[in-house]
Amino acid sequence: MTKMVRVRNLSFSYDGHPVLKNVNLDIEKEDFVAFVGPNGSGKSTLMKLMIGELVPDSGELRILGTEISEFREWSRIAYMSQQVRSFNYSFPATVKEIIAANLYQEMGFFKVLNKKLEEKVESILELVGLEDYKNKQIGSLSGGQQQRVFIARTLVNDPELIFLDEPMVGIDAAFQDDFIDLINRLNKDLGKCIVMVSHDIHVISKQANKIACFSNQNVFLHDSADFEIDEIYGEIGCQKRIIPEHQHINGGDTDA
Amino acid sequence: MPEVFTYSFMQRTFLVGNIIAVIAPLIGVFLILKRLSLIGNTISHIALAGVAMGLLLGIYPVFLAILFSVLAALGIEKIRSRFNDYAELSLSIILAAGLGIAAILIGMLKNSTGIMSYLFGSLTIVSTQDLYVVIPMAIVILLVIFVFYYGFFFLSFNEKEARLAGIPVRFLNLSFMIIIAVTVSLSMRIVGGLLIASLISIPVASALQLARSFKETIFLSVMAGVLSVNTGLISSYYLDLAPGGTIIIVNILFFLLALFLKFLKKRGRV
């Protein structure tokens, strides 16, 4: 079976400042992978490499079986950026228009909404609890509501591989639970592959089946079953660390 | 029928005027929201150089204006997509180059009365030949915008992420630049090369004060464009004012009105 993502000896630097060195990583179809690691450890950078926004310095990167430089089927992939909310707040678009734009590939000759797609927009808005905000201007929504709109936009065109860079920032506890349920259903019932950057301990321990730790410009993949939840709670009690102290087989330390 | 519509040159002027009144603000919406309003200005100065060249060589000036401005537009797109951070600066330099070349060429013209109408627009110079160029091109432009409507929408909201929605980013960006170049060249006959950038941007500025959706922004911008062009043309015919200037001033009045309406709307809510 082809891997969703296959990374071999990948290195990347910003203007000579290395961020990732010789990274290896495999993501399988049924995976829910959590990217964890301190600020600036390269989580967002690796995601941007995986969606083709950045180009690796060296190494191999395959997405859905295709070398990234040749990959063209972008609509099979969804991505929600960490900066998703830094848009022009006076942009004159409604929630519906913002979500509809992601259905571009499903539109006919004229790239406009038809009845079927309109219903799709409505049902995804229901899913994130914003059905009453369809015709509101995106800039007039609260931060958390905007975040929900972008979650809806990410999911609306039924992607196979979903990258989420800290999607839950600013979202209230009630919807966080709904959101985790939703992501879980997408992963377990609909077989979507999820890759998510998160500092949230619940996601990491309960939902994700794999954990990718970022440290020392490298990435280490673990089975989440290897992490004991009690240990994690114990750790955050006294330190601000989310992942318990642990060793990486080929060197490196989460502290770095 | 009012006298103004009985002359065939005025009929041509109104026809071309209304076509421009629709497409200039329409492309303006995408241009302004991409924060690239300077591009309209830059291309219009390049187009002026094309017109001057055409007058000098005795070639149909609109043709050379289109040629010059399309080439410049493609160059601008290349610069813009590569060095986004300093796009403004490169635009200013290209604008200056266009104006410099235009000034030199205009200086070489023996009779400079012809160029004046291209600078400030005129009611009387729309020829039948112009109609054969303007009408088909306008149809193509409208078609392209509506066929790729949500593609252009996404590009103005977030160019970086448009690719992931399966939008052909490069193709649409290039098409859009060509559309701007052609629109600017076609508009010079009536509005004038120095004023066309305002017809692209001011109706949109008015619409943005009141619109509650993207669709509404387009609708209101085009309305403001059509109303201002017709008011401008009629009043310039009866009062013997320069049409381009009149159209722009009417647009400014609309903008002030939109600001006032917005103010009323806000007060009404509080």
Ligand SMILES: Nc1ncnc2c1ncn2[C@@H]1O[C@H](COP(=O)(O)OP(=O)(O)OP(=O)(O)O)[C@@H](O)[C@H]1O
């Ligand atoms: N556009 C950029 N130009 C130069 N350096 C950058 C750029 N973006 C990130 N970096 C650097 O690359 C490193 C990794 O950044 P990245 O955004 O991938 O971290 P992260 O793990 O996502 O952190 P966070 O948890 O804060 O989101 C940081 O040291 C950062 O300073």
Ligand SMILES: [Mg+2]
């Ligand atoms: Mg990050």
